[in-house]
Amino acid sequence: MIHKQDFRKLGPVLWEIPTSYRHDMRVPVRIIADDRILEAALGDKSMLQAVNASTLPGLVSHITVMPDVHQGYGFPIGGVAATRLPHGVISPGGIGYDINCGVRLLSSRISAKAVEPHLDDLANALYANCPSGVGVKGSLRLSVKQLDQICRQGAEWTLKNGYAREEDLERTEGGGCIEGADPAHVSDRAKQRGRPQLGSLGAGNHFIEVDIVEQVFHPEAAQAMGLEEGMIALQIHCGSRGFGHQICSDYVRELQGAVKRYQIQLPDRELVCAPLNSPEGKRYLSAMTCAANYAFANRQVLVHHARRSFEQTLAGKVSDWELHQVYDIAHNIGKIEEHVVDGEKVRVCVHRKGATRAFGPGFEELPDEYRELGQPVLVPGSMATSSWVLLGTEDSMALSFGSTCHGAGRTMSRKRAKRTVRGDQLRERMESKGIHVRARSMPGLAEEAPQAYKDVDAVIEVVVRAGIAKKVARLRPLAVVKG
Amino acid sequence: MKEPYFEEIEHTADQALRVRGIDFKELLHNAALGMLQLTGAIPRSGPSQDRKIEVQAPDREGLLVTWLEELLFSMETRGVTYTKFELHITGDTHLVAKVQETPIAAITRYIKAVTYHDLEIEKTEDGLETTVVFDV
Numbered sequence: 001m002i003h004k005q006d007f008r009k010l011g012p013v014l015w016e017i018p019t020s021y022r023h024d025m026r027v028p029v030r031i032i033a034d035d036r037i038l039e040a041a042l043g044d045k046s047m048l049q050a051v052n053a054s055t056l057p058g059l060v061s062h063i064t065v066m067p068d069v070h071q072g073y074g075f076p077i078g079g080v081a082a083t084r085l086p087h088g089v090i091s092p093g094g095i096g097y098d099i100n101c102g103v104r105l106l107s108s109r110i111s112a113k114a115v116e117p118h119l120d121d122l123a124n125a126l127y128a129n130c131p132s133g134v135g136v137k138g139s140l141r142l143s144v145k146q147l148d149q150i151c152r153q154g155a156e157w158t159l160k161n162g163y164a165r166e167e168d169l170e171r172t173e174g175g176g177c178i179e180g181a182d183p184a185h186v187s188d189r190a191k192q193r194g195r196p197q198l199g200s201l202g203a204g205n206h207f208i209e210v211d212i213v214e215q216v217f218h219p220e221a222a223q224a225m226g227l228e229e230g231m232i233a234l235q236i237h238c239g240s241r242g243f244g245h246q247i248c249s250d251y252v253r254e255l256q257g258a259v260k261r262y263q264i265q266l267p268d269r270e271l272v273c274a275p276l277n278s279p280e281g282k283r284y285l286s287a288m289t290c291a292a293n294y295a296f297a298n299r300q301v302l303v304h305h306a307r308r309s310f311e312q313t314l315a316g317k318v319s320d321w322e323l324h325q326v327y328d329i330a331h332n333i334g335k336i337e338e339h340v341v342d343g344e345k346v347r348v349c350v351h352r353k354g355a356t357r358a359f360g361p362g363f364e365e366l367p368d369e370y371r372e373l374g375q376p377v378l379v380p381g382s383m384a385t386s387s388w389v390l391l392g393t394e395d396s397m398a399l400s401f402g403s404t405c406h407g408a409g410r411t412m413s414r415k416r417a418k419r420t421v422r423g424d425q426l427r428e429r430m431e432s433k434g435i436h437v438r439a440r441s442m443p444g445l446a447e448e449a450p451q452a453y454k455d456v457d458a459v460i461e462v463v464v465r466a467g468i469a470k471k472v473a474r475l476r477p478l479a480v481v482k483g
Numbered sequence: 484m485k486e487p488y489f490e491e492i493e494h495t496a497d498q499a500l501r502v503r504g505i506d507f508k509e510l511l512h513n514a515a516l517g518m519l520q521l522t523g524a525i526p527r528s529g530p531s532q533d534r535k536i537e538v539q540a541p542d543r544e545g546l547l548v549t550w551l552e553e554l555l556f557s558m559e560t561r562g563v564t565y566t567k568f569e570l571h572i573t574g575d576t577h578l579v580a581k582v583q584e585t586p587i588a589a590i591t592r593y594i595k596a597v598t599y600h601d602l603e604i605e606k607t608e609d610g611l612e613t614t615v616v617f618d619v
Contacts, residue, residue, distance in 0.1 A: 044495045071495040073600035073616045097596040097618045134522075134593040135559055192560055203593040204619055242559055245595045245618075249552055252599060256545060269544070269599035413493045414619070441591050443523075 002047045004038065007031075013465045014399075016062070017051060024267065025054045031065040032400070032466045040411060040454070041069050046076040052267045053081055058088020058275070060341045060348060064400040066355050067462040068409030068454065072096075074270030077354035077410075080403045082339065085347040089264070089273035090281050092255065092288070094351035095334045097248040099288055100295030101206075101239030102173075102330040103356075103378040103406075104303065105389065106323040107226035108233060108310075112212040112478065114318045115232055119210070119436050123479040125309035126208050127438040130302050131200040132483045134440075138199035138301065147195055147294075151183040154293030155300045163304040165325075170367045171376075172328040173357060176296035178335070181289040186243075187250050190287075194243025194294060199301030203441075205448055206238040206483035208306065209380070210436075211387060211475035218472045221391055224369045225326045225376060227473045234323055235387060235475070236302050237380055238483065239332065244291035251284040276349055285334065285349075292333055299328055326389070327376035331356045331406035339401055350401045358392030358404035358469055377469055381408045381456035383437075383448050383482070384430050387475040388460050395467035404469040408456035417452040418443050436479040445482060489517030498594075498617045505610040507543060508570050511550055511578065514615060515568055518551055521617065523591030524564035531566055531585040539577045544602045547613065550578055551597040562587050594619055 007015040013034050019025040029050045031038060041047055046069045053075050054063045060082050069078035074093030083089050115122065131138055142150070150157045155176025158164040169176045183191075201208060211233045216222040227233060240247075255272040258264075258280040264273065274281035307323050314321035334351050341348070350357075359366075359375040366375055377390040385408070396402050412420070423442025426449050430437050439445040463469045488503040500517045504510030538553050540546040557563055567583035595618040604613045 046495075073497060073598040073618060077496055093598075093600075097598075134590045135562065135587075189556060193556075204595075246556075249596050253540075253545070253549065256599070257541070268601055270601075272599070410496050413495055414498060415491055415493060443591060 002042060002051070004042065013462050022051055025051060026056070027054050027059045027062050029054050029063045029065060031069065032462060032468065033067045034462055037067045037462060044071040046071045049074065049076040050079055052271060053079060053094065055267060056081065056083060056089050056091060056271065056273055057264055058083040060084045060346065064403065066405040067459045068405040068407050070410045072353065074268055075353040078405065079353045080355045080400055081351045082348040082401045083276065085336065085349065086277035087275050088349065090276050090285055090334055090349050091271055091273035091351065092248050092251045092284060093270040093272065094353055095288060096332040096353050097245045098239040098332055099244035099248060099291035100330045101332040102295060102299065102328060103380055104236040104299045104328040105326040105378050106234040106303065107326050108231055108323055109320045110232050110314065110318050111230055112232050115314065118313055118317055119479050122210060122309065122313045123436040123438050123481060125313045126306060126481045129305040129309045130208055130481065132202070132440065132481060134203045136200050136202065137196040140198050140301070142195045142198055144191055147191055148183040150198070150294055150297045151181045151186065151290035152293070153177055155296040158297050158300040164300045168300060168303065168325040171325040172296060173330055174365065176300065176328065178289045178292050180286055181293050182286040183290055185283045185287040186247060186290050190243050190246035190250065193246050194241065197241040197243065198298055199305060200241060201238050201302065201483040202241050203444065203483045208481040209235045209477050210479040211235060211477055213473055214476040215474045218391065218470060221373050221472045224373060225389065225472065226324050227326065227389065232478065233475055234306055235380055236299050236306070238299060238302065240291040240295035241298060243294050247287045247291045251287065255280060255284070288334060292330065296328065327378060329356050329378050339397065350403070352403055354406050355403045356406045357402055358396045359402045360392050360394035360397060377404055379405060379407060379456065379460065382450045382453035383480050384433065384435055384450045384477060385456055388456065389472040389475065390469040391472055393467055393470060396469065399466065400468050404463050405459055408453040408459055410452055411454050412452040414447040417447045417449050421446045421449040421451060435477050437482070438480070439482040448482065487513040487516050489513050491521065492614065494616060498619050499614055501612065501614045503610060503612045507575060507611060508572050510604065510611045510613065511547060512568055512570055514547060514551060515554060515565070518554065518594065518617070519564060521592055522558070522594060524558065524587050525589045526564050526566055526585035527588035531583045534582050534584050536580040536582055537578070541576060543575050543604050544599065546576055546578055547604065547615070548597045548599060548602070555594055555597065558587065592619060
C-alpha cells in the first residue's frame, strides 16, 4: 500500500516516489496531481502499478503519471515511460491492447443554433452509418493484401481509396502513418479479426460526439484550428479494434518466454517486454506499428461516414455542412522519439498508456498553421461533460516526455456504476439537458455515466498548472453515439 | 451438483473475475463460465454444434489465458457462444476441450483481451483460486 507520505513534493502539482521506496525501482515515479487527485489515485492500485512499471530495464529519467490516472493492468492508465535505445525494452502491456486508441476532432462552420432542429436526424444518421456495438463489423471487407497495405500505409491508404482529404492526413499525428510496419509480423488470427472491422467504432468507452464549441481560451490557436464559439465540432474516439487487441495478446504471450531468455525480473507478468534491439522486440514494434496504422485508417473511414451523415442530414438545410479535420492523436502507443535526458539528446521509445503526445511550438512534423503554436491535444471528458482542446508546450518535453493527459479518468468500477446508475434514467437525464443519445446497451451506457469519472475540468486545471498543456477551447456535447 | 464459483470483483477501469475450483480442470471450467457471464452472451435457440478445442502453454497461468483467449476469438470471428464444456488436461500445460457451440442471439459486453496482470493460481484449503483481469 502506498501512502501520501511516501511522496516527495517537487512542485505545486508535482510529486515523486523516489527509487528508495522499493529496491527494484530503476527510476522514480512522478505524478502530476493536486492533493485531491493524488489522494484519489491512492484509492486503487494505480500508483503500485506505476512503481511496478519503474522496474523495466532501460528506463530513463522517470515514469510520469497523469492526473487522469486510474488502475489498469500492468501499467496504470495515464502512464508515460521512456526506454533508451538500443538496449531498453519495449513492453506491449505498457501500450495496451487497444493499440493507437485515440481521438479525432473535426471543426465546422455550422452554428449550434442552425443544427438544433436537425440534431435528432443527425444522431440517427451517425448511428446508422458508423457501425457501433459489440462484435460489429465495418462496411468494408478487406482482402489480406489490402489489410497489409493498410498496415504499411495507414491513413495514406484511405486517401488513395477515396476516404480522406490531403488536409486530414496533414493534421494527423505522424501524418497517419508510422514507419517500420511489417505485416509479416502480424498473426493470421489478427488479420482475420482486422479484415472485416475497418470503419467501425466498436464498444466500451468508444464514441462519436457532436459538440458545441462552448468557450475559447486561446483565440489565435482556436482560429488556426477552425474552432469558433457557438459552432459545432465532431469527436471520434476509437482504436485498432480486434486487430490491435489480437496483436497485443499474441506478443504478451510470446514475450513471456523472452523475459526468461533475457533474464528480466518483473513484478507482474503483464509487464513482459523485450529489448528494443532484440528479434522479439523488433517484431513487436513492427507489429504494433501495423495496428497503429490500422487505427489511423479506421478513424479516417469513420470520418468519411460522418461526413456522409452530415451531408445526408444537413445538405440544403445549412449553407456549409463540411467537416474539417482539427487533429487526430493517439493515446495508447509506443513511439520512437528523440528527447533530451540529462542534457544529452537520446533516442527513446516513449510508452504512452492513456496519455497523449503534447509537443510544444516548433515541432517540425506539425503543419504550418500549428507549428508556431504547438501540437493540438484532444482530451475527451465523460458523456454529458466537457471535452477539451489543448496545446502542447515546451515544458512538457522535460516534465513528461512531451505528453499530457488523455481524458477524465475513471473513479468508479463498471460494476459499481451499473449499481449506482440506471442506463435508461441516465439517457432521460441527458436528453432533458438537450443531449441526444444513441446507444445499443443501457447497462453499457450506465457504465460510462459521468459519476464514474473524475471531473475533467479539474484534471485540465492540473495539467495547465503543471505547464504541460495550454487551454484552447472547451466543448460541450449535443449528441452522443456510444459504442 | 455444486454451483460453479466465479465472482466479479471491483476494478476501476476493466473487469476482474475471482474464480475457484477444486482442481485445475474445474478452475478452467469455471473461468470460462464466468467470462461468458461477463459478456452477457445469450445463445440462439436451435441446434448447436460440437467442436474440439486444443490449447497449450508453458504453465498453468498461461494455459488459463490461452484457453479463455481461444473462446473469445471464436466468439468474435464466428459469432458463437458455448453451452457445454468437457475438459481434459494433460500435465497442466495441455488442454483438450469438447465444447458445444451455439450462435449468439445477443451479447452486451465486448472483452478486448484476457490479461496476465497479477495472475497467479493459488492453492487454498478447498482447491485452487485465481483472479483474472479482462481488458474491456
